[in-house]
Amino acid sequence: MQDNDTAGAEDGTSRPDGRAANPLILKLESLAPLSADDRAVLERISAKPHLVPAGTDLIGEGDKPDGVYLVLDGIACRYKLRASGARQIMAYLVPGDYCDLDVAMLKAMDHSIGTLSACHVVRISLDVIQALLRDHPGITHALRLATLVDEATLREWLVNVGRRSAEERIAHLMCELLLRLRAVGRTAGDGYALPITQEDLADTTGLTSVHVNRTLGSLKQRGLIALSGRQLRILDLAGLETLAEFKPNYLHLGGRDAA
């Protein structure tokens, strides 16, 4: 059966008006409590997203940072290109994720940020960010926690490419995305839209496309996942977590301070 469940429909994060709740607010609230005023400000700054096609740079290596990019829908990534064209993806920006609050301190980007799928993106001006940090300590606290989580996630991805097998790498990524997307209401049960190509997965996990294809085939054959179109369903979450030795501690979900 085609698994085309609408993301966000089953996790209690849809609003009465039918729109999915703001993923930035959901993400920050998964890390720290926010006041009604905080939520209103965050709604306001993310109110007018624009649609960016897949495969588009939001900001390129060498560019002067001109704002903070917030992803409200779709998946973007941080990446670097070698002269040969080989690409390494170092992070995914899923709904609610944004890049580098303090990016204005840099003269030029040392990596690129681009969309993997079509994305709804908001560019928040640096002035607005400064005002947010100055006037909203609750938001500032949550944003700082989110920065710690980003760094912890990067460490985990380093372990992935350095010390995990092909199956473990992909299994780990799938377990991580389930929790990250669930926190922002973009899962349906143990499934979610994964609107990226096998090449993207290869460049994320440091594998070849051939190995990614074989690995996905093996995970399916073992009954751990089903992948239909761009929709992933985790059939045996405990099994996938065991395979990946997945420990979600680095995501610091649940509103407790990161330690």
Place this chain on the structure above:
Amino acid sequence: MSLQLQPVQVATGSEDQESQLVFHEGFLVAILVRLSDLHETDAGKWFLEAGFGRVTDISGPTFADIDEAQAWICARLGSSGT
């Protein structure tokens, strides 16, 4: 430059099994695996499963046929780079 091929089966953990060991002057320099139908549009191509010494390439190149693969390996072996 001549290469010697030896057909083998490689346990890739997938349907990709038909393979060739590639020797140069008695040394194993590469293992090529023919991609199965699992790979859809790439099915039938030859994949550099492993390369040794100058034939190492982490990008995992694929080749339309075995001749193209051999030409690529020869170019690698003939180059003065590392």
